Amino acid sequence: MSESSKSSNQILGVDIGGTKVAVGLVDQDGKIIAQGRKPMIATSTPEAGLEAVIGAIDSMISSAAGGIQSIGICAPGPLDPKTGVVINPPNLPCWRNFPLAEKLVAKYRVPVKVDNDANAAALAETRWGAARGFHYVFYATIGTGIGTGMVFDGRIYHGHTGSAGEGGHVSIDYRGPVCSCGKRGCIEVLAAGPAIGARTRAKLAGGAQSAILDLANGKVGGVSSELVGKAYAAGDQLAREILQETVDLLTPWLGNIVDLLDPDVLVMGGGVAAMLEPFFDDIKNHLPSWCVNPRASEIPLVMAHYGANAGIAGGAALCSQDPP
Ligand SMILES: [Zn+2]
Structure with missing residues (x-):
C-alpha cells in the first residue's frame, strides 16, 4: 500500500466537550495515530463555537499527510444523529438547533457524522475494542x-x-x-x-x-x-x-x-x-x-478498551467502514 493511500484511509475523530475539543487521527483498525486538544468556546456565539472546532480540526489535518477521508464527531446530547443537528446541550449553550454536520461538510467537503458520546464510544468498543x-x-x-x-x-x-x-x-x-x-x-x-x-x-x-x-x-x-x-x-x-x-x-x-x-x-x-x-x-x-x-x-x-480517548475513537467509529 502506498503512503498516500494509507493516509487517505485516516478518519478524524473529534470529541467536543463543554471546555475542550479533543481531536485525533484514527486508522481503519481503530488505532489513534496522533491526537491533540484545543479549548472549546461554549458560551459565546454559535460561530465562535464552530470556529473553536474548526481550529482543532485544522491543527490535526495539517499533520495528516494524505488528507482525511471523513470526520466523526461525538458531542453532548441531545442531538439528531440523522441530520447532525445539535439541539440544546446544557454544557454547550452556544448551540441551539445548530447544524454542525452541515457546516463542517460545507467547509471540508468530506462526509461528517455526529452522535452523542456514549453511543459513539459503544460503537468504538464494538468495532475495535472490548466488544x-x-x-x-x-x-x-x-x-x-x-x-x-x-x-x-x-x-x-x-x-x-x-x-x-x-x-x-x-x-x-x-x-x-x-x-x-x-x-x-x-x-x-x-x-x-x-x-x-x-x-x-x-x-x-x-x-x-x-x-x-x-x-x-x-x-x-x-x-x-x-x-x-x-x-x-x-x-x-x-x-x-x-x-x-x-x-x-x-x-x-x-x-x-x-x-x-x-x-x-x-x-x-x-x-x-x-x-x-x-x-x-x-x-x-x-x-x-x-x-x-x-x-x-x-x-x-x-x-472498555478505550479510556480517556473514548471520544476520539468513538467519533472515528461513526465513520469507519463496516467490519467484514
Ligand atoms: Zn435522570
Missing part, C-alpha cells in the same frame, strides 16, 4: 454521569427519534433523590461519581474513620469519588464499604438492562467503572438474582 465480535452490545460509561449506548448487529440503536440509550436515566427507585433530569432515583443520581462523593462525605461527617480524610487533608468538603478509589486501593475499609454500596445499586440496574435487552456482552468505561473493576465478579455473581434471564451469569462483564 469486538459481539452482536448485542450494552455499553455504559460511569464517571461524573452515567451514559449508555447499545449496538445491535454493528449498528447503534437510536430509537424512533434518536433519543434511545439514556440508560443512566433509568430509575431504580421512584421515591429516590431527584436527578438532574428531573426524574427520581435514576441510576446516575445514585451511583455516578458525585453520588459516591456525597455518600462518603456524609459518612465522614457522621464520624466514620478512614484514610479518605487524610487524602483530603482532613477536609470532609474536599472528598471526591477519586479519593475513595485511591483509599480503596490502599486497603481502606470505609472506601470498600462505599464501593460495595455502589455495586449494590448498579447490580439491580444492570439486571433490568439484561432482562430488557438480553445482550451478549456488558462493557463498562469511565473513571468510576475503573474503580469498580475489582467488584466485577461480585456484580456477575449477584446478577442472576436480579434477572429472570436464565443465562444472565454467562454474559461477560468487561472493562
